[in-house]
Amino acid sequence: MNNTAQKHDATPLVAESYYAAVTDALRTEAARLLSEGVVTAVIGYKEGRRHGTAGPAIVVDPARANELIFSAACVNNLALYLTKAKKGVAGTGKIAIVAKGCDLRALAGLMAESQIRREDLHIIGVACAGVFGSGADRREPLSAGNLAGKCRECSVGAPEGADIVIGTLPPLPELSPVEAEELARLEAMTPAERWAFWKENFARCIRCFACRQVCPFCYCEQCLCDRNRPQAVETTPRPAGNMAWHIVRAMHLAGRCAGCAECERACPMDIPLNLLNRKMARELKELYGHEAGLTPVEKGPLVIYREDDDQSFIK
Amino acid sequence: MSPNRKFALSYSYYPGCSLHASAKEYDVSTKGVFNALRIGLKEVPDWFCCGATPAHNVDELLSLALCAKNLSLAGKVEGDLAVACAACFSRLKTTQHRLKENDIKRKQVETAIDGPVPLGKKVKHLLEILAKDFGLDKLEGAVQKPLTGLKIACYYGCLLTRPPEVPELDDCEAPTIMENVIKAVGGEPVAWSHRLECCGANFTLSRPGVILKLSNEILASAKDAGADCIMVACPLCHGNLDIRQEEIEQATGRRYGMPVFYITQLVGLACGVSPLRLGLESMIVSPAALLREKNLL
Amino acid sequence: MSRIGVFICHCGENISRTVDVERVAQVTARLPGVAIALDYKYMCSDPGQNLLKKAVAEHKLDGVVVAACSPRMHEKTFRNAARAAGLNPFLCEMANIREHCSWVHEDREEATAKAIDIVKFTVSRVKKDRALAPITVPITKRALVIGGGIAGIQAALDIADAGHQVVLVEREPSIGGHMAQLSETFPTLDCSQCIMTPKMVDVANHPNIKLYTWSEIEEVSGYIGNFQVTVRRKARSVDEDKCTGCGVCMAKCPQKKIDNAFDRNLGTRPAIYVPFPQAVPNTPVIDRDNCTRFKTGKCGVCEKVCGPGAIDYGQQDQLIVEPVGAIVVASGFDLYNIGPKPADSPYEGYGEFGYGAIPDVIDGLTFERLASASGPTGGKILRPSDGKEPKQVVFIQCVGSRAREKGISYCSKICCMYTAKHTMLYKHKIHDGQAYVFFMDARTPGKNYDEFWRRAVEEEEAVYIRGMVSRLYQKGDKVVVMGSDVLVGVQVEIEADLVVLATAVQARTGADLLAQKLGISYDRYNFYSEAHAKLKPVECATAGIYLAGACQGPKDIPDTVSQASAAAAKVMTLFAKDQLEREPIVARVNERNCAGCLACKKVCPYGAVEEKEIRDRNGNLIKTVAYVNPGVCGGCGTCQATCPSKSVELDGYTDEQIMAMIEAL
């Protein structure tokens, strides 16, 4: 998924000053929330060790609010830190979280699945022009050339439904949707070609489960794929088990995945995992008009039905 | 048989107009059979026409009165009243039935004929006499020349069984009395579909087209069922099936050549009555070839 | 290692003719975990069952596979045999090698191979079977009856007479329902009020019946044997304990010009009122929307004239929680709206009949009020426009019913009969009048029903015209009926004085909302669904809830009363036991693994899944998980298929059992 064609387009999408302004506002808000006791912690981003990187940060002391930043390097979906997968964070009182538009969709989904409650959250929305794609040279500013694939077709740059939204985006150029194009390329293949494509990709999987660890929706206390009685999915990184794991993962996320693409980012073997998620999201939209995470809906598309649902595939 | 009495069974007899004209063979053969079976038959003197279908078509009261008059005449002759013609039988029985049910009508009729109507006088069709009074067993015993191999379509028509409360002869939809008589005399009744259908009846005069259609269906059904001949108990049916058969054949192009017997002609044949006393020569469709083929002549 | 016994049945020759049963036994005997494999002529016979029992004891079997006919045929037989041999019945499974094998295949090789496979995977399954114990649920022996029409009254009386407490909830100020509005009833023409009011009084006086009128169901929770029902007692503004029912308030109320809905708006009533004189309870209610006191604050006559001081303007709605073990739903029906299509209705209207615009076009229930001795005309049939006696009355059947494209495809069932009754009542009251009925079919199945209709035709000389009416219009003081007689094949025109439309029976407005509260299903017309159209006609699919009367579908009084008594009998059957026992094929939650996403709760058709809070010793919430109420669970297993982590498992069909079968294929 190297966007070679776009690499040449290095025009910055937003000015550096935009991030500085957002960072300032973010720090002020975080300090206020903590000092006024509105929240007990703020989940946000801080500068990474390497230049141009950023990582998750949990700030509980107003004095340390100035560690928080926002930049194109803030790739992580922080919603992850609110789930059962990260038990240490939740349950300590009301928490503020910094959320890009895509992260906010995950929050909406988690609320619908009873994992978090809106009243326990103070959502600090940040208007986001996109984040760096993998292999981007972090010394350069964010441009169409180094933008993450998912951001090229982002429709939620300015988050909605947050308690506060920081930043106002300048008009952004329309970019070619590389993920959609890749999806179309795959769909045009014969089943055998697709099988070959995925077989080759899944064959690389080393079952490190980074995709699972980083996914806000993989909050199960015990993953089905870790169980041995019965063993639904072979646990060792063999081709058969790999195929099964990725199919099960995609099925379990169908209708829930909000498309943050953290799985794909975290994958050390460069498996285009988000393609599966995108495919399922699109199918469910076509079949049942459902789009995950735009607002918290009580019932997702696969836990609800209509009597007149399509059944043309059933004899 | 008692030496004191000539006959064990004896009836008064109402032949009706047709039996004195177009159906004279019915009259002749009836007398022949009764004679052979030693059953007494005394014709009602000075009987009138029963009115048949035209009378009730024109005037119900008149039709009842005519029959009532005949019943009253018959009342003067001993024995149940034997009737051969299905139409006369039906009219006489209808009259008794209607007058029993309806006092007003009875009084009107009594005024018209100036006397009482003998409602208790039993009116019996020949079939009834042969099958019930005389008895099928005895009939079988009287057979001299069984009608072996003769396939007969027994045709009841309308008036022998309908409407059921009037003739009280047999089941109105599934009668067996004709077939039983035929079996007793050794004949072979065929199962066929049109034995209760209407032949067109008295339209024979006014609308022969009707007859061509209805009687043709009956002839075709009998032929298709493998019958050699048809047996009837009604002069009108006989007329339509026998007299108009050639006409029907011309109109439809199908050849039937189906002799139409009166019941008494066949019973008579079997019981040894001379063919000369059965009026066989009067039949328009000649039965000679058929009867010869079956060794009955 | 398991010790499993495999018993292969010849079923006479039914199986052995195509399946080499001995080979099946030889092969399966060598399967790991199989202690013994036998074949026998008739396994279901006594000797066959004894063979099984003996083998269980001799070989200390811990699982049994009977390879024979369909489990739908003999599973119970063999499970009972296993139980008799001291084995948990759920450790006995059947392998269907007859219906699914020997009977449908001719090739002996293929059939034998298939039979071996079937036995093989069933053996694998049995290895993973768990002993299951029957589930027991306690029963609260009190019943709730929703609706105080004839259905609710009958059900309540039956249950109460059996000695159980009944809570009867009625939305209107009085019980009685539609039947109280009727004049006379088919097919006997006895007066509705005369046969109805004694039953109403019985309800009021019954020591076992607690009556809540002017009340509605707010919320229902729980499950069979253990429901919690919240009843909203709407503010009556009159203290029921103090009120003596003297009626002075109604007489003195200055606001008397309110349309009387009970009389189909033909008459009026005061703002403080009982719907009809025989109301039970005979306690008035203040219609706050129309009361001057409530609208302007300036009146209070009723309070002044009330001797016992029962008027209470400040009364508030009250919520009462009633624990019950069973619920009878008898919420009744509404009539089809005939006029032009209302904006929010799923049904098309009949604009062509001018209902609403032509005053002398009325519906059947209005005719009932006109014919009723206690009605607004005192039982005289007078037409609404000018109060004259109508000499030519046209009745039109199937208005709304059997009109698929207008929204209703069903037959309303009662209209043929009540229209025949109307023609009789009319002829009895107006001897020189002529009744005409336009009908599509006369549907009169019921004891003495067809005779009744024929009487209307033959003796009361109603002219029935087979054909529908195209349109009605006003011409002078007549209503012109443009119809057709399809038997003659010509158009028919009648200048009528009054036209009565036999409108369709439809579900109560809001029936769906009540169903959602109760967790019962309903059809596309909002009629409640019985569990089985033939064999469970009064049960809901939701255990412990029963149906009576027209809420389930159009129904006449005899059918309604029968169904009400049937529902009551079902309740009594339930109450005859102290505990409810049921097959343990139910889902269970592994609380340790459950992440509490509650997808299971969302898909459960029975509403059997609840939230359960897990707390530590100090009462701090650790997490919220799903809990499956075994009393409510129907055992479909949709929850398990939905659960991402498989933290909920359906006993008898666990993943382990199924995977074992798939692996053995």
Add this chain to the structure above:
Amino acid sequence: MKHDFEPKIVAFVCTWCTYAGADLAGTSRMQYPANVRVLKFPCTGRIDPVFILKAFQKGADGVLVSGCHPGDCHYMAGNFHARRRFAAFRKLLEFVGVDLARLEFSWVSAAEGGKWVEVVTDLTERIRTMGPLAEFKELETEEHWSGRLETAELKEAYNNI
């Protein structure tokens, strides 16, 4: 008639409708190919996509899922949920390259013995002409991880050791 290839077909059916329908085919002595192995579930709502996957992995050449017609579900809504679940799952399988001709869904009621025979016969014939499902079987036999260590990042990381 013997064929070169006898496919292995696994049917996941609900007990109330399709299982009973198959029973009816039996009591009516209808004939159909012996390739199908029937696994009984209480309801199609209980059938997990994982089972289908597992069946393919364990050598099934074709899979049939069958239950009650919409509205006939013994559990009221199980088949409705199943319908959505499988509508999604088949799209996913198709996307990873499984030929959907190998996966059949049907409604067969307890009265439709004839339909059961037709569904099973059609599916068996179809799979027979398609041949064995090689893809999953190949995966099963591939013991070793076949990933390539060629990405730039990995090379860099390797060199840095």
Add this chain to the structure above:
Amino acid sequence: MKNAKMHLSTETMNLGFVKKVEALSGSSVRRCFQCGKCSAGCPMRSFMEHPPNRIVRLLQLGQWERVLAGRSIWYCASCETCSTRCPNKVDLAAIMDALRKLSWDAAGPSKESYVQLANRLFMENIRTYGRQYEMRLAAVFNMKSGQFLKDLMLGPKLITKGKLKMFHAKNQNVGEIERIFSRIEEMRKKGEAP
């Protein structure tokens, strides 16, 4: 007439006529629920324009003009099939008789009613001779109905077979018949009979 709109009211429904039919036939018209069995079995249905059941239907609505304007009643063969099989015992054959009489009384002979002409001649024969003379009946009917050559070929055949006699002996008691006819006429005049 056949397709004209029917205006129904107590005035336009001639129920008096229906009562007359019911009195003459002794059968109820209202009992009919229009199952159509009469028409199903009627051998003459194909010759009629109103099937038998519709005749009853029109009577139920008091539409006697429509009944009498048609030819159906003149095509009934009196086979009694309808009456026999009617589930409600509506004696349609008797009703047909009544309608024929009422029609003739009201309108006399018509193109459609010439069957009745044969019947009338038949009755005349009876009145004159006491019995039926088929030869005379046929000849006079053909003359009066204007079908001079009908069955021309049949006559000689029957005569040679002895089936049609040219001359008949008169009934000795024929005066008795005349008295019956005249008594009935008298009763009708006095209104003592229908």
